[in-house]
Amino acid sequence: MTRDRPSVLGRALRQTAILLAVALLPAIVSGALQLGWAAAEPLAPGEVRSATVHEWGEKVQWVDARPRDKFEAGHLPGALLLNEDEWTKLVPAFLDAWDPDRPVVVYCDGGSCEASHAVARRLREELKLGEIYVLKGGLAEWSEK
């Protein structure tokens, strides 16, 4: 009887470990998949993730596509105001500051960033500028990093 005790204890521990593994497996798989999905969420054409922009560092030229009142209330350091409300008036100043060797990243508040995409489209199509990107998730996404 005494000889059997360690083996009973060992079997109990093994079974507990197996049960725990079985119980945790779905949670681990689910978590991994969710993390994987978040990282692999597809970018719309012309979008760039904030992690990539962080890697680019200070060479980025920011363009704020929000209305003037929001820009004046606060914007990213060095950002230029350029929106469709005042496109004609704002484009000359943007072009004066534009550097063809720096990528331009357009941002808005967040969400679908319709305004950023519209500004980026006009920079690409009307002015034929290269290296124009839209910050995926806008300022909301950038602030979280």
Place this chain on the structure above:
Amino acid sequence: MRFFLPLLLAGIASAQAQLSWDQPSQKFDRSPEDRAVEARYTFRNAGAQPVTIKSLRSSCGCTTARLEKKTYGPGEKGEVTLNFKFGDRKGLYRKTVTVNTDDKTAEPLVLNLIVDIHDPLTFAPALVWWRRGEAAAAKSVAVNAAPGERVAITGVSSNSPGFTARLLTAQAGQKYEVVVTPADTAAKGTAEIKVQTDFPADAPRAYTIHARVK
């Protein structure tokens, strides 16, 4: 049955408490000078219960929605007014406003406002630029009127002595070329080239081509 009948009737009454919209999707053609468009969306409470509009959510800060009051009794008519300030936008735009009511049986309704802001002239491209030290060769901008439309360019002028602009007419009223040349590219330079047209007759438009040495 005695228990379920009132619930059933309540369910039917609730399902009937709904707003019926005349034209939830509207399209407008506008010219750039209009700067804004206002659209009215009329509705009627076609149900047997009062309906309260809890919120109007716009897809864009450029579009505002206005409502005279929030609650509408059975048979009562109302109106939501959308105002889209399109500023310097051109082309086709679709703006939406989502209407949420206290009618739990009804899905939120989406009002569509489609606006085509038509500009008959296109510039390809609207910017010509040179790198510093690059040969100061002329660069061209193609200016075309939309098919079937006639817009004559009456003149071009540069606001900087550092750049000259010349107009070439390929087909009067239809196809032009604006040729821009920098005096030199040794230093940074900037100019806006004014392109004057004869359209529309009552207030002819002027456009801008941008020129830069970077």
